[in-house]
Amino acid sequence: MVAFAGWEMPLRYDGVIAEHEAVRDVAGIFDVSHMGQIETVGPQALELLELLCSNDVARMPIGGAQYSVLLREDGGVLDDLFTYRLEAERYLTVTNAANHERDLGWFREHAGGFDAQVIDRAADYAMLAVQGPVAREIVQAIASAPLPERMTIAERTLEGSSMLVAGTGYTGEDGVELLLDPADAVEVWEALVRRGAKPAGLAARDTLRTEACYHLYGNDLSTDRGPIEAGLGWCVRRSGGFVGAQAVAAVREAGPSEMLVPFVITDRGAARPGDLVIGGGVVTSGTFSPTLEIGIGMAYLPAAGAAVGSEFEIDVRGKHRHARVHERPLLKVRAANQ
Numbered sequence: 001m002v003a004f005a006g007w008e009m010p011l012r013y014d015g016v017i018a019e020h021e022a023v024r025d026v027a028g029i030f031d032v033s034h035m036g037q038i039e040t041v042g043p044q045a046l047e048l049l050e051l052l053c054s055n056d057v058a059r060m061p062i063g064g065a066q067y068s069v070l071l072r073e074d075g076g077v078l079d080d081l082f083t084y085r086l087e088a089e090r091y092l093t094v095t096n097a098a099n100h101e102r103d104l105g106w107f108r109e110h111a112g113g114f115d116a117q118v119i120d121r122a123a124d125y126a127m128l129a130v131q132g133p134v135a136r137e138i139v140q141a142i143a144s145a146p147l148p149e150r151m152t153i154a155e156r157t158l159e160g161s162s163m164l165v166a167g168t169g170y171t172g173e174d175g176v177e178l179l180l181d182p183a184d185a186v187e188v189w190e191a192l193v194r195r196g197a198k199p200a201g202l203a204a205r206d207t208l209r210t211e212a213c214y215h216l217y218g219n220d221l222s223t224d225r226g227p228i229e230a231g232l233g234w235c236v237r238r239s240g241g242f243v244g245a246q247a248v249a250a251v252r253e254a255g256p257s258e259m260l261v262p263f264v265i266t267d268r269g270a271a272r273p274g275d276l277v278i279g280g281g282v283v284t285s286g287t288f289s290p291t292l293e294i295g296i297g298m299a300y301l302p303a304a305g306a307a308v309g310s311e312f313e314i315d316v317r318g319k320h321r322h323a324r325v326h327e328r329p330l331l332k333v334r335a336a337n338q
Contacts, residue, residue, distance in 0.1 A: 002202070005097035007034040010201040019204035020290040023171055027132030028200035029192050032177075033185065036100030037125050038107055041090045042116035049091055051243060052110060053083060054227060054236040060085045065151045065168055068235050069227050070103060071244030075251065076223030077230065079103050080215060082168060084153040092121065092164070092179075096217045110243070126185035130197050131175035131208075138195045139165070139176055142188075147176055159184075159191045170205065172212025172331055210285050210296060213262045213328040219273050220260055220284045220298055229256045229300065231328075259306040260284065262330050263323045265295030271314045271321060277301060278313040278320060289330070295321070296330050 002011045010031065013019060022028045040049055049057045055068035064085050070078040079099040084092045095103045100122055107118045130139050140147055143165070144157035153166040163180035180188060193199060206216070215221050220230060226244075227236050228251045236248055258281065265271065271286035277299055286297030305312060310325045326332070 004202070005034055005100075007097065009034060010199070012201040012203050013199045016201075016203040016207060017290045019198060019200035020207050022198035023132045023173055023200060023204065023208055024291055025133070027130060027135040027138050027175070027197045028171075028204065029189065029197035030129040030131070030200050030205055031126075031185075031189070032129050032205075033126040033182070034097040035127050036095035036097060036103065037121040037179070038093045038095060038100075038104055039090065039119040039121045040093065040107070040116055041119065042114075043089060044115040045089050045091055045117075048107075048111055048114045048116045048118075049083065049093075050241060052107060053081065053093075054232075054242055054244070054248075056237045056239075057083065057085075057091075062086075062088060063148070063152050063154055065153055065166055069221070069232060070106065071227070071242070071248070072223060073244055073247065075226035075244045075247030077217075077221045077225065077227060078106060078223060080217055080221055080232075082166075084164070084166060086153070086164075094127075099217060124181075125179045126182040128178045128180070128185065128189060128192070129169055129171075129175065130178070130192060131169045131171040131173045132197075133173060134196065135173065135175035138192060138197050139178075141195055142191055150174070159188050161188055163188075170212075170214055171208040172214070172329055173208075206285075207287050207290060210287050210298070211289055211291055211330050213298065213330055215260075215298075216285060225258075225260075225300070226251055226256075228252055229258055230260045256303055258300045259303050260298055260300050261306045261308075261325045262298050262328055263296065263312075264292070264326050264330065265297075265314075266311070266322045266324050268295075269316055269319070269321050270295030271297050271299075271316050271323070275317075276315045278315060279305075281305075281312070283314060291331065295323075299323075301325070 161184035
């Protein structure tokens with residue numbers, strides 16, 4: 001167990017490799033109850049979220065899910081978020097644990113003048129993520145109705161407990177995330193483990209998301225850089241109208257000076273966050289990949305050297321390691337070698 005954002009979090013159960021492989025091959029279950037939730041409700045809930053979120057919230061249907069970033073006026077990233085549209089005028093946004101209080105304050109600060117309520121729901125939900133090629137089958141076995149499809153959310157009953165089931169995740173595998181009453185979480189967890197979901201901790205969650213090239217706030221995202229540099233322009237609407245839109249548009253027009261890229265280590269070893277790139281740049285995520293059996297990661301590089309196939313060197317504890325920029329996701333390395 002480790003301390004994280006005011007929580008005691010499971011770092012590992014049986015071991016990182018075993019848990020990682022279980023998610024890639026069968027199914028793993030993660031307790032991610034540390035994540036925060038903000039409910040936005042009312043006649044102008046949509047207008048408020050359009051101001052705060054970079055993506056086009058208006059395009060999200062009832063029962064839909066959407067990824068976006070929360071920005072400062074200067075374009076720095078305050079957080080990356082998943083927002084779910086539960087009803088016509090009711091939305092639920094999932095925040096990163098370490099940023100929840102700041103995000104909540106940001107929502108409330110900008111809610112003045114809108115006919116909308118911002119409600120802290122972090123204490124009302126436990127959150128379990130069941131991920132892997134057999135994850136849906138395991139969850140479906142105790143579900144009251146067919147599970148929602150990818151990037152949608154619906155209410156379902158599992159093991160007698162009513163909850164929200166979302167077709168989202170953070171591993172690069174299929175699966176669902178469950179938002180439920182904390183009082184029901186242990187019973188549902190145990191039911192899913194009995195049916196074959198292997199408990200997995202934060203360490204495996206990190207290796208899995210790095211293989212999938214999913215961003216981690218505080219590593220790959222921060223207030224120091226914007227979404228274009230981070231490769232998240234796809235979730236930032238060009239029409240503007242949100243906080244930080246002008247700053248993002250300026251970077252789009254001028255072109256970013258650096259870019260976040262996935263990489264593989266082409267010789268021995270693995271880089272770690274904070275390792276410097278020779279000639280400019282920094283590693284933000286780095287680990288040994290259990291699936292690919294090589295060192296992988298993500299790094300900010302000068303834009304001129306960020307094209308796929310570009311080679312560079314990283315200072316890893318005083319030794320220079322050779323690396324190559326790879327396309328997303330890094331799981332494609334496995335497919336290319338098969």
